[in-house]
Amino acid sequence: MYEVFELCPAAELSPYKTFECGQCFRWNSDGSGAYTGAASGRAARVFTEGGAAKIECRRGDIGFWREYLDMGTDYAAARESVMRGEYLTECAAIGEGIRILRQDRWEALCSFIISQCNNIPRIKSIVEKLCALFGEPFETPWGEKFTFPSAERVALLEEPELAPLHAGYRAPYIINAARAVASGDIDLAAAAAMDGESARKYLKTLNGVGDKVANCAVLFGLHRLDAFPVDVWIKRALREHMPPGFDPKSLGEYAGLAQQYMFFAEREKAAGRA
DNA sequence: CCCCAGGCGGTTG
DNA sequence: CAACCGCCTGGG
Numbered sequence: 001m002y003e004v005f006e007l008c009p010a011a012e013l014s015p016y017k018t019f020e021c022g023q024c025f026r027w028n029s030d031g032s033g034a035y036t037g038a039a040s041g042r043a044a045r046v047f048t049e050g051g052a053a054k055i056e057c058r059r060g061d062i063g064f065w066r067e068y069l070d071m072g073t074d075y076a077a078a079r080e081s082v083m084r085g086e087y088l089t090e091c092a093a094i095g096e097g098i099r100i101l102r103q104d105r106w107e108a109l110c111s112f113i114i115s116q117c118n119n120i121p122r123i124k125s126i127v128e129k130l131c132a133l134f135g136e137p138f139e140t141p142w143g144e145k146f147t148f149p150s151a152e153r154v155a156l157l158e159e160p161e162l163a164p165l166h167a168g169y170r171a172p173y174i175i176n177a178a179r180a181v182a183s184g185d186i187d188l189a190a191a192a193a194m195d196g197e198s199a200r201k202y203l204k205t206l207n208g209v210g211d212k213v214a215n216c217a218v219l220f221g222l223h224r225l226d227a228f229p230v231d232v233w234i235k236r237a238l239r240e241h242m243p244p245g246f247d248p249k250s251l252g253e254y255a256g257l258a259q260q261y262m263f264f265a266e267r268e269k270a271a272g273r274a
Numbered sequence: 275c276c277c278c279a280g281g282c283g284g285t286t287g
Numbered sequence: 288c289a290a291c292c293g294c295c296t297g298g299g
Contacts, residue, residue: 022280116281122297123280168295173282210282231280263280 002141004056007046007066012075013053014097015046021098021264022120023220025111025127026148036142039068040104043140056141070099070223075257078225082251082258087241094274095261100225105188106181107148108221109203112213113173129165130154130174154178173208180206188221196224219256228255233266 007013015035019027027037027046034047044057044065057065066072079096083089110130115123127148134153135146155178162171180186186206191199196218203214215229228248230238238246251258268274 112280117279117294117296118281119279119297166296169282169293170295208282212281216280229280233280267280 001058002056003059004054005062007053007055007069007071010048010051010053011097013046013048013069013099015048015053017095017098017264018069018101019046021095021260022267023260024101024103025120025124026131030142036140038140038145038147039107040064041136041138041147043138043142043145045142068102070102073099073225075099078254078257079261082254082261084251085242088251088258088261091258091261091265094265094268098257098260098264100223100257100260101220102223103220104148105192105217105221106151109177109181109188109209109213109217110148110151110154110174112216112220113177113208114167114170115216116170116208116210116213118170126165126167130162133164151178151181155182170208173206176208177206191218192222196222196227199224200227219259225256226253228259231263233263234259237262237266 016029016033019035019037024037026039027035029035032047034045036043036045042057042061042064044055044061046053046055048054055062055065079092083092111123111127114126131146131148134149134157137144137146154175157175159171159175162174165171167174177186181188186203191202194202199218199222200211200214203209203217204211209217212229212231215227218224219227219229226249228251238248248255248259265274
């Protein structure tokens with residue numbers, strides 16, 4: 001039994017910005033501006049209506065989704081705290097409504113391993129096939145969806161079984177990471193309890209996980225909002241808009257939110273939408 | 275044919 | 288330390 005619940009004023013949660021800013025790969029627009037997606041074996045539809053952000057989900061899941069959508073964080077204050085200088089203020093304006101999702105740890109780690117040297121449509125396609133082939137199906141009002149396969153499940157696979165994903169050289173990275181997580185060699189709950197810097201170094205011990213992927217796993221999977229992943233877009237933005245030697249860490253506890261504002265703003269500008 | 279796409283790891287200077 | 292290069296794949 002799915003029902004609609006009101007979440008917050010629309011300005012505090014933009015489905016488009018939140019689901020298209022590159023932090024997640026399993027939410028899709030239905031064409032009307034509403035997004036449907038799945039997480040932790042649940043499904044939902046997020047949309048805006050009458051000046052409010054709303055969610056359609058099962059009554060018993062609303063607590064999960066409020067947590068997932070990070071409703072406990074004051075984004076007006078967080079946004080304010082990173083509006084330092086003209087450029088960051090502009091990015092924050094363009095990105096207003098982005099929320100950093102509280103994603104599953106393993107899903108985030110695995111997804112960002114797949115993301116390396118890849119474009120977003122292809123990342124989504126690989127993740128989708130991973131779920132369809134090895135996740136558990138379940139019915140939703142929006143059709144059949146799949147869970148993200150557990151590390152334990154992926155750990156049992158051999159490389160040839162991942163061939164249909166066309167993940168290329170990332171396939172052994174995926175299996176290796178799954179085995180490390182499933183065996184406890186890499187303990188993501190323990191990583192979540194570390195400070196961001198230690199967690200990043202810890203995750204980098206995995207093959208195929210470097211600075212960028214580790215920072216994404218820490219920001220999006222462990223919800224450490226001070227983590228600041230630097231990819232080619234951010235590198236260019238820092239070079240062109242910030243003083244030389246600028247340290248992103250100086251942005252404080254919400255540096256990672258600033259990073260998402262920058263990433264989203266630069267991509268919107270490149271696409272001619274901002 | 276070329277190049278690039280939200281990198282990483284190994285080698286070389 | 289930095290700079291380079293190969294790597295799977297798909298799209299422009």
